[in-house]
Amino acid sequence: MRTGASLAVVERPIRPSAVEWEMERGTTQADHEATLLARIARRDAAAFETLYDRYGRAVYSLALRLLGNPQAAQEVAQEIFLHVWRGAGEFIPARGSARSWVLSLAHHRTVDALRRQRVRAVEPLAEGDLGAGGGADVVDQALRGVEGATVRSALMTLSREQREAIVLAYYGGYTQQEIASRLRIPLGTVKTRIRDGMQRLRALLAQTEEERL
Amino acid sequence: MTHEQASELLAAFALYALDRDEARAVSAHMRSCAECQRELAPLQEVAGQLGSAVRQVSPPPGLREAVLAGIQVRQDVIQVRRGWVVGLAAAAAILIVVLTGLGVSLSRQLAGLSTRLAAQEQVLALLAAPSARSVSLTGSVTAAVRFVYDPDRGRGALVVSDLRDPGREFVYQLWLIAGTQPESAGVFRPAPGQPVVLPLAVDFSRYQAVAISVERAPSGALQPTTTPILIGKL
Numbered sequence: 355m356r357t358g359a360s361l362a363v364v365e366r367p368i369r370p371s372a373v374e375w376e377m378e379r380g381t382t383q384a385d386h387e388a389t390l391l392a393r394i395a396r397r398d399a400a401a402f403e404t405l406y407d408r409y410g411r412a413v414y415s416l417a418l419r420l421l422g423n424p425q426a427a428q429e430v431a432q433e434i435f436l437h438v439w440r441g442a443g444e445f446i447p448a449r450g451s452a453r454s455w456v457l458s459l460a461h462h463r464t465v466d467a468l469r470r471q472r473v474r475a476v477e478p479l480a481e482g483d484l485g486a487g488g489g490a491d492v493v494d495q496a497l498r499g500v501e502g503a504t505v506r507s508a509l510m511t512l513s514r515e516q517r518e519a520i521v522l523a524y525y526g527g528y529t530q531q532e533i534a535s536r537l538r539i540p541l542g543t544v545k546t547r548i549r550d551g552m553q554r555l556r557a558l559l560a561q562t563e564e565e566r567l
Numbered sequence: 568m569t570h571e572q573a574s575e576l577l578a579a580f581a582l583y584a585l586d587r588d589e590a591r592a593v594s595a596h597m598r599s600c601a602e603c604q605r606e607l608a609p610l611q612e613v614a615g616q617l618g619s620a621v622r623q624v625s626p627p628p629g630l631r632e633a634v635l636a637g638i639q640v641r642q643d644v645i646q647v648r649r650g651w652v653v654g655l656a657a658a659a660a661i662l663i664v665v666l667t668g669l670g671v672s673l674s675r676q677l678a679g680l681s682t683r684l685a686a687q688e689q690v691l692a693l694l695a696a697p698s699a700r701s702v703s704l705t706g707s708v709t710a711a712v713r714f715v716y717d718p719d720r721g722r723g724a725l726v727v728s729d730l731r732d733p734g735r736e737f738v739y740q741l742w743l744i745a746g747t748q749p750e751s752a753g754v755f756r757p758a759p760g761q762p763v764v765l766p767l768a769v770d771f772s773r774y775q776a777v778a779i780s781v782e783r784a785p786s787g788a789l790q791p792t793t794t795p796i797l798i799g800k801l
Contacts, residue, residue: 397785397786399635399638402635402638403635406631406634406635407631410626410630410631410634411623411624411625411626412618412619412623414624414625414626414630415621415622415623415624416618416621418624419621419622424627427626428626428627428629428630428633431626431630431634432630432633432634432637435634435637435638436634436637436638437789439637439638439786440751440786440787440788440789441788441789441790444789449604449607449608449611450608450611450612450615451612451615453615453619454611454612454614454615455611457614457615457618457619458581458583458611458614458615458618460618461583461614461618462583465583499621499622500617500620500621500622501620501621501622501623502616502619502620502621504616504620505616505617505619505620506620520582520617523579523582523583523584524582524583524584524614524617524618525617525621527583528584529584529585529586530579530584530585531586533584545575545576545579548578548579548582548584549575549578549579551578552578552581552582552610552613553578555613556609556610556612556613559612559613559616560609
């Protein structure tokens with residue numbers, strides 16, 4: 355059920371790329387989104403509808419990217435938005451943007467679904483696939499789905515090892531421990547790669563943002 | 568977990584790459600550590616950007632409707648009116664036996680809504696199963712609430728025969744407990760003088776208990792915000 359009013363308010367992004375995301379974080383948009391979550395915490399269904407129109411595509415796309423199956427992605431997306439509805443009160447504006455809160459909730463629920471799938475069904479990656487350079491293929495495949503130019507080039511700036519660890523963690527849904535045993539390297543090494551890689555990404559993405567402002 | 572240990576794990580925490588226990592320990596530490604909260608925020612933004620960068624695909628049109636329907640209070644809750652008579656052949660005969668045992672009077676009047684009809688059929692089938700089990704929920708309030716389930720087929724139903732009204736501001740929320748992790752199974756309100764049945768379809772091998780807490784109307788909470796008033800071990 356879409357009303358004329360909500361159509362007028364909602365700017366449905368045609369392609370919410372990383373570039374647009376950075377612009378959104380500017381000022382008014384970010385404030386507006388924090389308000390949206392505060393309204394949802396007060397059980398405002400109209401605010402929830404607006405939030406869906408703004409993030410439905412991003413959330414579904416992320417779930418689809420990780421799960422690779424439209425049916426599963428749809429089910430998880432439903433679950434994610436139910437969590438948003440129930441958990442909006444837990445969003446604290448001082449601790450980050452509304453967008454990253456929604457996306458991190460989406461990522462967590464999707465990875466949970468992915469891990470449940472892995473326990474139940476056949477492992478999508480046979481043991482050893484990631485060892486002896488085999489990890490590169492998996493990472494390349496995951497990277498092909500990354501279209502945001504800013505994020506893509508930032509990822510490409512990392513060392514191959516850092517990129518591999520971060521991509522397997524975020525897009526592959528693997529824990530540090532799982533990455534270590536699959537790549538047959540010490541856990542400490544994975545921890546270092548993830549920590550250094552994330553700090554590097556943080557610096558790179560902050561820099562790009564500054565150049566844009 | 569010390570501050571140093573937690574601080575070292577923040578990047579992996581932002582990527583959701585810690586195992587359950589580690590993630591819980593980091594969360595617990597973070598609640599009281601402003602420094603870690605500050606450090607995590609930009610890392611979480613990076614993770615959000617990784618999430619935003621995937622190829623954007625339009626969701627199927629049905630998703631919007633399903634999501635918006637999801638925030639309504641559950642529609643498939645059956646209210647069994649006292650004094651009604653059931654005559655639904657074989658399944659109903661078993662239903663009478665079981666529900667009578669639960670202190671529930673019966674209804675043959677199937678609600679017009681298809682969701683309710685499907686839910687009723689689900690409960691009938693559940694109660695007819697030889698492998699069905701039943702537990703009584705007990706706790707801090709006097710109530711007649713049972714949970715009936717069939718672990719083999721992953722079907723179950725909460726049967727609320729007597730539970731006081733939670734007041735206009737609140738609802739009851741049913742939780743399935745996996746380890747120490749409660750997962751919501753929907754919210755409900757008791758109907759005065761009428762039993763209420765909440766059907767469920769889940770894998771019961773994942774859960775050790777069911778619990779009911781009082782939460783804010785109309786949609787409850789993400790995680791229990793009050794101590795459960797009733798618990799039943801599966």
